[in-house]
Amino acid sequence: MAAKRKTAYVCSDCGADHAKWQGQCSACGAWNTLSEFVVDSTPSRAGASVGGSRSGFAGSLATVQRLDQIELKETPRIGTGMVELDRVLGGGLVPGSAILIGGHPGAGKSTLLLQVLCRLAAEKSCLYITGEESPAQVAMRAERLQLPKDQLRLAAETDVERILDLARAEKPAILVIDSIQVMYLQGLQSAPGSVAQVRESAAALTRFAKQTGTVLLLVGHVTKDGTLAGPKVLEHMIDCSLMLEGSTDSRFRTLRGLKNRFGAVNELGVFAMTQEGLREVKNPSAIFLNRAEEVSSGSLVTVVWEGTRPLLVELQALVDQSHFGNPRRVCVGLEQNRLAMLLAVLHRHGGVQVGDQDVFANVVGGVRVMETGADLALLLSIVSSFRDRTLPRDMVVFGEVGLAGEIRPVPHGQERLTEAAKHGFTRAIVSASNRPRTPIEGMEVIAVRTLAEALEQQ
Incomplete structure (x- = not known):
């Protein structure tokens, strides 16, 4: 008699299980995110071969210890040969870690991993599993990028159980799965790419990586709104989540760390797409x-802090008479809701009314600025465009603007000013609390406490 299959409904946003379908997830409140998930009562061959009913990731029986009894060891790292990639990873690849790399189609995910593995294959055992391309297509890419091909092991497979058999036979130090959305387990009835398949396939591969000390690199797709496809629980399973960003009309790509258990979060690496693949940009500020x-009005440079280093970016603003009843507020690389809030502060505490104007704000180079340290620079560039007054070319501005019109300090103010001075900037407008303790040679620092004081410096 066949065992009765159980059915659960899983939220694609948070991964919560529900006994029956409902319109709204009771855990996270999202609507229309529940998908049917068939729970197979018979253990699959993959589950039985990596530990049977013990599905924990540690690979050994749990023991209770006091915190002071745990031996502290320095986390070993495997260098990738790319300084920018190692920076985002926190120093390199950690054995036994699971890393998810997402990005839009054509961003360069497969190219980046192929470059890394072809170089590491001379020192470490590497296995590249391709599920979307044929081995010939991967070999043609390696030939085009002029990469060494004599050491890297390659297989085209989408069955997770067979992939695990191949990995046990090859015993690779680094395993790449391209991509997790096309992998499937035979014990599940749903199609590849569904919530159930992505979650269980990733769980089986991650469990294998933890038990064998293998570095697991998963390639993930993104949805049309830029988020990683599949259940949200996928990001909880892995140790490091990276996002490769960049439009197809730009040659630059940014690799941002969204989650990292072995390094800093929100670290940024910059690459340039060339005919030989992705090349590192050692000085992204330049x-x-x-x-x-000739700098026009509305252009100003700010210093943002990305991970562990400062980065100089140019902000551009355009203020124009609105021809419609509802003026437009358009942001590229900035948060639109914060722009609306800052415009209200500008009117209330700066005396500048742009309520009947269209306001466009842009970060040059395709960088996304998410921190509040760019508030003051954004407002000054808007006022510059509104008044059609050019700001000094050698001036840099950073500081957070509060709702009361005060200029709040930002972290790492000294390091930001030092980085600006290295690039030839001789004047800076910052918060009074970010005034440097020791003078910076060749730079005049103007400390302001309110938005009105900063507007007087234009």
Whole structure:
């Protein structure tokens, strides 16, 4: 008599299980995110071969210890040969870790991993599993990028159980799965890419990586709104989540760390797409500061803090008379809701009314600025465009603007000013609390406490 299959409904946003279908997830409140998930009562061959009913990731029986009894060891790292990638990873690949790399189609995910593995294959055993391309297509890409091909092991497979058999036979130090959305387990009835298949396939592969000390690199797709496809629980399973960003019309790509258990979060690496693949950009500030010879109004440079280093970017604003009843507020690389809030502060505490104007704000180079340290620079660039007054070319501005019109300090103010001075900036407007303790040679620092004081410096 066949065992009765159980059915559960899983939220694609948070991964919560429900006994029956309902319109709204009771855990996270999202609507229309529940998908049917068939729970097979018979253990699959993959589950039985990596520990049977013990599905824990540690690979050994749990023991209770006091915190002071745990031996502290330095986390070993495997260098990738790319400084920018190692920076985002926190120093390199950690054995036994699971890393998810997402990005839009054509961003360069497969190219980046192929470059890394072809170089590491000379020192470490590497296995590349391709589920979307044929081995010939991967070999043609390696030939086009002029990569060494004599050491890397390659297989085309989508069955997770067979992939685990191959991995046990090859015993790789680094295993790449391209991509997790096309992998499937035979014990599940749903199609590849569904919530159930993505979750269980990732769980089986991650369990194998933890038990064998293998570095697992998963390639993930993104949805049309830019988030990783599949259940949200996928990001909880893995140790590190990276996002490769960049439009197809730009040669630059940014690799951002969204989650990292072995390093800093929100670290940023910059690459350039060339005919030989992705090349590191050692000095990204110089790339994003490639300004025109004659700076027009509305252009200003700010210093943002990305992970563990400062980055100089150019902000541009355009204020124009609105021809419609509802003026537009458009942001590229900035948060639109924060722009609306800052415009209200500008009116209330700066005396500048742009309520009947269209306001456009842009970060040059395709960088996304999420921190509040760019508030003051954004407002000054808006006022510059509104008044059609050009700001000094050698001036840099950073600071958070509060709702009361005060200029709040930002972290790492000294390091930001030092980085700006290295690139030839001689004048800076910052919060009074970010005034440097020791003078910076060749730079005049203007400390302001309110938005009105900053507007007087224009």
